[in-house]
Amino acid sequence: MTATKKSEQRSMNPTHTESSREEFEETPTWTAVVTVLGYAILSALGWLRDFLRNVGLEEKKTSHDPNPKDFVPLYQSYECFYTRNLYTRIRDVFNQPIASVAGAKVDVMERVSDDFNWTFKFSGKKIPSINLGSYNYLGFAENSGPCSNQAIKSIEKYGLTTSSTRHELGTQKYMVELETLMAKYLSVEDCIAFGMGFATNALNIPALAGKGDLIISDTLNHTSLILGARLSGAVIRKFNHNDMKDLETELRNAIIHGQPRTCRPWKKILIIVEGVYSMEGSLCKLPEIIALKKKYKAYLYVDEAHSIGAIGSHGRGVVDYWNVSPDDIDIHMGTFTKSFGSAGGYIAGKKSLIDHIRIHTHSGCYCPSMSAPIVYQIISALSIIMGLDGTNDGQKRIKQLARNVRYFRRQLVDMGFIVYGNDNSPVVPVMIFMPAKIAAVNREMLKRGCAVVTVGFPATALTESRVRFCLSAGHTKEMLDDALKAMDEVGHLVSLRYSKRNPPLRWNELNRTDYENEYFSC
Amino acid sequence: MGSPANHDNVASLATDFYSLLESFKETPFYHLLFEIFLVLTVLWLILFRKPRRIEKKLTEKEKQELIDEWQPEPLVPPVDANHPALNVRVLDGIVGKTIEIDGKKSLNFATFNFLNFVGNPRITDKAIQAVQKYGVGSCGPRGFYGTIDIHLELEERLAHFFNCEEGIIYSYGFSTVASIIPAYSKRNDILFVDEGVHYAIQKGVEASRSTVKWFRHNDISDLERLLVEQDIHDKKNPKKARTLRRFLIIEGLYMNYGDLCPLPRMVELKYQYKYRIFMDESVSFGTIGQTGRGVTEYYNIDRRKIDLISSSLEYSVGSIGGFAVGSSFVVDHQRLSAQGYCFSASLPPLLAAAAIEALNIMEEEDTTLCDTLMEKSKRLHQKLLDIKGYLIVGEDISPLKHLRLTNSQNTVARLEEIVEFAQTRGITITVARYLNDEHRLPEPSIRLILNVEMTDEELEFLCTVLQEARVKVTV
Numbered sequence: 003m004t005a006t007k008k009s010e011q012r013s014m015n016p017t018h019t020e021s022s023r024e025e026f027e028e029t030p031t032w033t034a035v036v037t038v039l040g041y042a043i044l045s046a047l048g049w050l051r052d053f054l055r056n057v058g059l060e061e062k063k064t065s066h067d068p069n070p071k072d073f074v075p076l077y078q079s080y081e082c083f084y085t086r087n088l089y090t091r092i093r094d095v096f097n098q099p100i101a102s103v104a105g106a107k108v109d110v111m112e113r114v115s116d117d118f119n120w121t122f123k124f125s126g127k128k129i130p131s132i133n134l135g136s137y138n139y140l141g142f143a144e145n146s147g148p149c150s151n152q153a154i155k156s157i158e159k160y161g162l163t164t165s166s167t168r169h170e171l172g173t174q175k176y177m178v179e180l181e182t183l184m185a186k187y188l189s190v191e192d193c194i195a196f197g198m199g200f201a202t203n204a205l206n207i208p209a210l211a212g213k214g215d216l217i218i219s220d221t222l223n224h225t226s227l228i229l230g231a232r233l234s235g236a237v238i239r240k241f242n243h244n245d246m247k248d249l250e251t252e253l254r255n256a257i258i259h260g261q262p263r264t265c266r267p268w269k270k271i272l273i274i275v276e277g278v279y280s281m282e283g284s285l286c287k288l289p290e291i292i293a294l295k296k297k298y299k300a301y302l303y304v305d306e307a308h309s310i311g312a313i314g315s316h317g318r319g320v321v322d323y324w325n326v327s328p329d330d331i332d333i334h335m336g337t338f339t340k341s342f343g344s345a346g347g348y349i350a351g352k353k354s355l356i357d358h359i360r361i362h363t364h365s366g367c368y369c370p371s372m373s374a375p376i377v378y379q380i381i382s383a384l385s386i387i388m389g390l391d392g393t394n395d396g397q398k399r400i401k402q403l404a405r406n407v408r409y410f411r412r413q414l415v416d417m418g419f420i421v422y423g424n425d426n427s428p429v430v431p432v433m434i435f436m437p438a439k440i441a442a443v444n445r446e447m448l449k450r451g452c453a454v455v456t457v458g459f460p461a462t463a464l465t466e467s468r469v470r471f472c473l474s475a476g477h478t479k480e481m482l483d484d485a486l487k488a489m490d491e492v493g494h495l496v497s498l499r500y501s502k503r504n505p506p507l508r509w510n511e512l513n514r515t516d517y518e519n520e521y522f523s524c
Numbered sequence: 525m526g527s528p529a530n531h532d533n534v535a536s537l538a539t540d541f542y543s544l545l546e547s548f549k550e551t552p553f554y555h556l557l558f559e560i561f562l563v564l565t566v567l568w569l570i571l572f573r574k575p576r577r578i579e580k581k582l583t584e585k586e587k588q589e590l591i592d593e594w595q596p597e598p599l600v601p602p603v604d605a606n607h608p609a610l611n612v613r614v615l616d617g618i619v620g621k622t623i624e625i626d627g628k629k630s631l632n633f634a635t636f637n638f639l640n641f642v643g644n645p646r647i648t649d650k651a652i653q654a655v656q657k658y659g660v661g662s663c664g665p666r667g668f669y670g671t672i673d674i675h676l677e678l679e680e681r682l683a684h685f686f687n688c689e690e691g692i693i694y695s696y697g698f699s700t701v702a703s704i705i706p707a708y709s710k711r712n713d714i715l716f717v718d719e720g721v722h723y724a725i726q727k728g729v730e731a732s733r734s735t736v737k738w739f740r741h742n743d744i745s746d747l748e749r750l751l752v753e754q755d756i757h758d759k760k761n762p763k764k765a766r767t768l769r770r771f772l773i774i775e776g777l778y779m780n781y782g783d784l785c786p787l788p789r790m791v792e793l794k795y796q797y798k799y800r801i802f803m804d805e806s807v808s809f810g811t812i813g814q815t816g817r818g819v820t821e822y823y824n825i826d827r828r829k830i831d832l833i834s835s836s837l838e839y840s841v842g843s844i845g846g847f848a849v850g851s852s853f854v855v856d857h858q859r860l861s862a863q864g865y866c867f868s869a870s871l872p873p874l875l876a877a878a879a880i881e882a883l884n885i886m887e888e889e890d891t892t893l894c895d896t897l898m899e900k901s902k903r904l905h906q907k908l909l910d911i912k913g914y915l916i917v918g919e920d921i922s923p924l925k926h927l928r929l930t931n932s933q934n935t936v937a938r939l940e941e942i943v944e945f946a947q948t949r950g951i952t953i954t955v956a957r958y959l960n961d962e963h964r965l966p967e968p969s970i971r972l973i974l975n976v977e978m979t980d981e982e983l984e985f986l987c988t989v990l991q992e993a994r995v996k997v998t999v
Contacts, residue, residue, distance in 0.1 A: 065689075065853040068828055073798050074769050076708065077857065085860060097859070099671040104663040111673060136663040136670070137869075145659040153660050153874075154652050161643040162651055162878050163844055164619040166635040169609050169957040171623065175616040197844060198696035200868035205698070210599070225867045233731060257594045258587050270596040298591065301599050332599055339869040344661045345695065358600035361609045367957045368723045369698045370636070370838045375651070375874060379660040455668045 024284055024424040029435065029465060030500055037435045037465045041088075044437060048087030052079075063120040084460075092441035093119040095456060101128055103145040106476030108133040110453050131448060132481045134471045135455040139312035139428050140399045141476030142343030142383045148391070149343065149382040153375035160374035168360070172371030180377050183384050184348055188318065189328045192357075193350035195380075196365050197372045199307060199337030200226040202347030205364035208234040210303070210333065211272050214261065218252050218300070219274040220244070222282060227274055227305060236272070237262070243282070246290045249273070253298045271300040277309030277320040277336075281462055281470065283423020283431050285313070288324040292331070303333040311341025312428045317387050317400045323426070344379040346372055403428060403475040406482060409521045410473055413486050418499035418506035422468070430471040432489075434498060440467050442496050450488035479521060608940075608957075618643045621977050623952055630947065631982055633972050634954040638811050638923050639886070639893055640977045641842030647881045654877035662870045666859075670870035678876045679847070681883050686817060687827060688849040690856065694864055695871040697836035698724045700846025701804050703864030704834055705773065706732040707857060708802075713769040716750060716799065718742065719964045722779045725804055726963050729773065738963070741781065744789050747772075751797045770799035776808035776819035776833075780956070780966045782918025782925050784812070787819055791829050800831040810840025811923050816886055816894035822921075843879040845871045897923055897976040900983070904974055907987045913994045917969065923976075926956065926969035927990070933998055936968045942993040943970065949989045 054060040064086060067076060094113060102109040109128040115121060142149060156176070166172040177195065185193040196202045207230030211217055215236040219227060222243045231238050239256065241248040253271065260267050273295060275286040286304070295302045306319040314322025319336065321328050328334070334350040349359055360366060387396035407428050414421050420433040434443055437458055444456045447469075458467035471485075490509035493499055499506035548556070582590075603610075617624045620643040623632045641647055654674065664670035675693060682691035694700040705728035709715055713734040717725070720741035729736055737754070739746040758765035772794070774785045785803075794801055805818040813821030818835075820827045827833070832850040837843040848855060858865055886893060898921045905920040908927070915934075917926040928934045939955045946953050956971040 065851070065856065067853050068851050069800070069831070070795070073800070074766060076769060076800070076854070078767075089860070096667050097671050098669060099673055099676060100669055101673045103657070103659040104661075104669060104672075105659070108669065110669075133669065135668050138663050143659050143661060143663045145656055150655050150659060153655050157648055157651050157655070157874075159618070161618045161620065161842075162647070162875065163642060163838065163842055164615070164635060165637045165642060165838065165842065166619060166954075167957065169612065170954045171613060171615060171619060171632075171634055171952070173612045173614050174619075175614055178614060198699060198868060200864060201696050201699050204702075225863055229731065229863060233727065254587070254591065257591050258582065267594055268596070270599065299594065299596050301596070337869075339661055339663065342661070343659060343663065345869060345872050354603060355600050357603045357605075357610055361603065361607050362959065364723065364727070364959065365698065366609055367959055369696065370844065373844050373872075373875060375655065375660055376872060453669060 026282070026284075026422050027420045027501060027503060029433070030502065033435050033500060034465050037437070037467075040437050041459075041464065044088050044091075045083075048083060051087060052083070063117065088437070090119050092437075092444075094122070095441050095444035098453070100453075103143055104133060104136040104138060105143045105145075106133055106138070106141060106474055106478075106481060107131065108136065108453055110448065129448065129451070131451050131453040132477070132485055133453050133474070134485060135453050136474075137308070137340040137472055138343065138474040138476060139308075139341045139403055139472070140317070140343075140383070140387070141402075141474050142341070142379075142386075143476075144343070148386070149379050152378040152382040156374040156378040162373050162375070164371050166370060167368060168366045168371050174371065174374070176374060176377045176381070177371060180372075180381055181348075183381060183388075185350055187384055187388055188321070188334055188350050190334060190350045190352070192353040192355075193348050194356050194359055194363070195338075195346055195348045195372060195377075196363075197346050197369060197376075199339055199345070199347035201365060201369070202335060202337070202349060203227050203230040203305065204233065205230070206335075206349055206359055207231055207274075207303075208364070209359055209362040210234070211236040211270070214266075214269040216256050216261075216268045216271045217274060218249065218256070218271060220276065220279075220286070222279050223274060223276060224280070224305065224307070227276075231274065243279070244284055244287055246287060246294065249291070250294055250298075253294060253300060257298060271298070272303055273300050274303045274305070277304055277306035278313060278424075278427050278429060280308050280429055281431065281457070281468075283421075283427040283429040283470075285309070285320060285323070285424045285427060288320050288326055288331075292326055296330075301332040302330070303335065304331050306334065306336035307347075308340055308429060310336040311387065311400075312403060313426065315400070315404075317341070317396070338376075338380045342380045342383040344376050344383070346376060346380070399475040403473065405521055406473045406475065406477050409479070409517060410471070410482055410486070412520075413509070413512060413517060414489065415501070416504055416507060416512055417486075417490060417493065417509060418501045418504050419489075419493060420501045428473045430473065431468040432471070432498070433500060434467045434469055434496075435465055435500070437467060439496050439498070443469050443492055443498070446492045446495060447488055450491065452485050452488045621975050625947065625952065628950070630950040630952045631978070631986070632952050632975065633978075633986060634952050636807075636839040636924075636973055637842065637975055638840045638897060638973065639842070639882075640975050641840070641882050641885070644842070644882075644885070646885065647842065647878045650881040651874045651878045654874040658873035660874065661872055664870070665868060666865060666870050672870070672873050672876070674873045674876045674880070675870060678880050678883075681880055682847050683849055685883055685887065686833065686849045688833075688855075689852040691847055691849045692855050692858055692862075692865065693837075693871055693876070694846040694848075694862075695868055696844070696864065697806065697838040697846040698727075699864035699868070700836065700848065701725050701806075701834045702728040702731065703862040704832065704848055704858060705729055705771075705802065706863070707861040708854075709734045709769065709771055713771070714754065714799075715771050715773055716747060717773045718775070718778075718785070720778050720781050720966075721773060721775055721804070721963075722806075723959065723962060725773060725775070741778070741964075742783060742785060744786055744793075747790075748793065751793060751799075755797065770797070772799050772801045774801070774803055776803055776805035777812055777919070777922055777924065779807050779924065780926075780958075782922045784808075784819060784822070784919050784922070787823050787825060791825055794829070801829075802832045802834065803830050804834050806834075806836035806839060806846075807924055809835040810886060811894065811897055812921065814895055815891075816840070837875070837879050841879050841882040843875045843882065845875060845879070893976055897974065900976065900978065901925075901974055903980070904972075904983050904986075907983060908972075908990075911987055911991050911994070913998065914990065923974040925972045925974075926966075927972055928967060928969045929994070929998070934968055938997050939968055939970050941997045942990070945993045945996055946989050949992070951986055951989045 112127040113122040203226035211234040310319040679691040810816040834848040837845040
């Protein structure tokens with residue numbers, strides 16, 4: 003379980019005029035008890051229902067193995083217990099299909115179920131909602147405008163795919179253009195781009211670390227980083243989330259004691275962290291990590307999937323936010339899915355590093371190169387962000403996002419909700435804790451025209467279910483107000499105001515002029 | 525003490541023993557306790573004491589010295605600037621039946637464009653319409669508003685095409701099979717894998733941490749040997765055997781060899797030895813079988829006997845991504861357990877739209893695409909066999925063939941020369957590239973890929989150029 007220690011940190015940051023705080027308020031004890039009790043009751047009911055199903059008193063709704071009975075069962079019964087008895091009850095709030103562009107507003111397709119979520123039918127109705135769930139930080143998920151025009155032109159010129167790998171005939175001029183532009187954006191020597199963000203981690207960490215190396219990774223790192231680390235064959239050690247003392251202890255112990263059993267010195271040590279953690283909303287403490295890395299001669303890999311474009315006064319990620327030198331980070335990694343409205347990932351750094359990756363990456367020999375419209379969407383989004391198109395649209399989007407984040411977060415906190423994470427992170431997790439509320443919040447918010455993402459176990463710790471808002475530069479003040487009003491009502495209905503630090507207030511009890519002044523002055 | 529007569533001996537022994545016992549009664553209690561304690565201590569010392577490990581207690585100064593002395597290796601080893609990956613050809617245009625390289629047009633036998641869907645106007649139109657409706661990216665994973673109606677349509681269409689219950693799509697071909705295998709096969713499960721499978725399957729097998737039993741490429745007798753061994757092992761511990769899942773991982777048409785798997789026999793063995801078959805049909809989808817439905821259609825095997833068919837949208841279909849089809853029982857599990865599905869952004873809608881249109885073209889009533897492709901592959905195979913000095917690896921109906929030079933002349937350098945020469949004559953071919961850590965690195969070869977739109981004259985031209993190239997290179 004993650005540590006829910008009360009940690010308030012003030013950090014003075016040269017690129018921001020106000021200090022930015024990162025908070026993780028402690029779970030109220032009574033709430034934790036009731037949450038665990040809730041899971042216990044659900045599990046007990048689940049066992050009862052399973053028993054009834056096995057005995058034959060209740061119909062088995064799961065599908066059947068088409069193979070003969072004497073085959074070894076494909077799934078162990080306990081593996082699917084959670085899916086059958088807990089997940090299916092609230093299955094309608096996950097995997098909700100949409101029928102429009104995933105922009106600031108989205109059309110959610112309405113689904114109905116006659117048999118308690120075992121099967122769904124589409125009613126045909128579309129629910130227009132404010133999109134608070136998609137990763138669209140700078141609002142580039144648009145179906146018209148300069149970016150999509152460029153994408154359409156590129157389809158006509160290049161087709162959709164080269165059907166060939168980078169090592170063979172898959173390198174087109176636009177790939178070189180993208181990589182050069184991205185390297186310039188990040189102020190590094192070179193960059194290489196891949197077709198899938200998840201694969202960027204899973205297929206390239208094995209090229210960077212191997213047997214005899216040590217990978218020290220944050221406990222809350224993304225699955226792709228963990229998979230890449232496992233496939234590399236290196237030894238993996240974890241340190242508590244954003245805990246610099248723990249990281250230092252791990253580093254010291256690693257160097258002093260060497261490899262397990264043989265005590266040989268490690269060949270190299272790689273620290274893997276993320277820029278913004280998508281479930282917590284926290285930022286990594288980059289200056290301190292860099293100081294540690296220099297002190298102990300380790301290498302640093304930063305995954306900026308959620309922070310590139312979304313954090314920093316120029317949108318250049320955590321490097322920009324903390325105002326550190328890009329050369330201090332050995333391997334910059336990020337994805338194009340979130341802030342650029344496209345798909346794919348990149349790795350950037352020194353030319354020698356990128357050359358090595360070009361030769362040894364798994365996707366070099368076995369995966370076709372990126373599709374032309376995908377690349378052109380990124381190139382045009384990047385040009386806008388960097389201001390190369392001659393307008394200041396990029397800077398406007400970045401400022402709009404920062405403004406939206408502060409406006410939204412402050413009001414949620416002042417209303418009495420427990421909000422995790424850094425004040426500047428566009429990922430805003432609000433704690434719900436109890437399993438039943440996961441479904442309640444999602445359904446009630448959808449009724450009020452807001453599409454939100456609620457997550458529970460196993461994506462988060464057992465007692466730390468949350469609703470996670472992803473803000474966008476495409477959200478106008480009216481949309482945010484509507485969302486806050488909806489959250490206010492739902493919070494009242496379902497009683498989500500858990501915070502002990504701020505008194506529970508209704509939305510209309512807040513001092514509106516104060517927030518509006520701040521919003522318009524930013 | 526002993527008297528001459530026997531029963532006197534016994535009697536005296538008994539008396540002695542009795543007096544011993546009596547003396548026990550007379551000794552003070554603490555003395556007895558002490559003796560027992562000593563005996564027990566001796567027993568413990570002999571039997572149970574483990575040698576004490578000498579704890580390494582370092583001083584702070586020593587620790588600091590270790591830290592100061594430690595020098596890591598450089599992050600990456602020095603790189604050879606002449607490596608082919610760093611000196612690739614940079615193109616600027618559609619890579620269809622013909623490519624333009626350095627201003628010259630050449631026939632393309634190098635990219636996986638089997639059905640010539642790259643640049644197809646119908647597919648292009650549909651993709652453009654999708655961009656105008658949905659934008660470019662999908663902005664989220666499938667679980668969080670990344671499921672777009674077009675994904676659901678594509679999954680239904682694929683399931684319908686293969687006549688299976690359910691389909692599931694992934695956003696990257698490599699990740700498809702690499703995520704599927706670990707979703708079902710866990711530690712201690714048994715995987716029977718053909719040695720010739722491609723790299724993505726090898727990575728999937730590695731990620732699953734299961735017990736892997738490799739059998740020689742397409743060698744059924746080797747597979748049977750392994751199955752019999754496992755069977756004997758199972759009989760020794762039947763209770764454990766009841767919990768170990770078994771899977772056979774094969775490809776329909778092997779990318780590294782161009783030959784078909786002996787599927788009918790494998791299906792027979794499935795019911796005999798009780799394993800499940802996961803078949804990867806990346807290359808055989810759209811190319812083998814009368815309507816392109818793969819190896820199951822070619823051998824006329826009921827698709828329900830194959831537990832899961834995984835494939836790719838990146839070869840015949842001319843899009844990006846991958847998919848799997850099978851019974852709902854099997855496929856539905858991936859929606860919560862396959863990492864490449866749950867933790868990754870979904871396929872961009874324009875690529876899904878392109879795939880749907882490609883399926884439309886393949887399913888048209890009067891289409892003879894796949895039939896034609898198989899016919900042309902057979903003709904090409906015959907023509908290639910007529911050229912002296914080359915070894916053709918692959919089935920005759922396979923549109924993917926590997927070309928090697930005979931004997932010890934088969935090196936990457938020579939093959940590269942052939943490729944360069946062919947380029948000057950207007951034919952683009954390529955040497956098949958692999959990473960060095962493949963499980964069984966295939967022999968160097970030129971990977972020839974047939975495009976269905978190639979005419980007979982063009983195939984003749986290809987053979988002529990290959991013949992000239994060989995003469996030039998091996999002189």
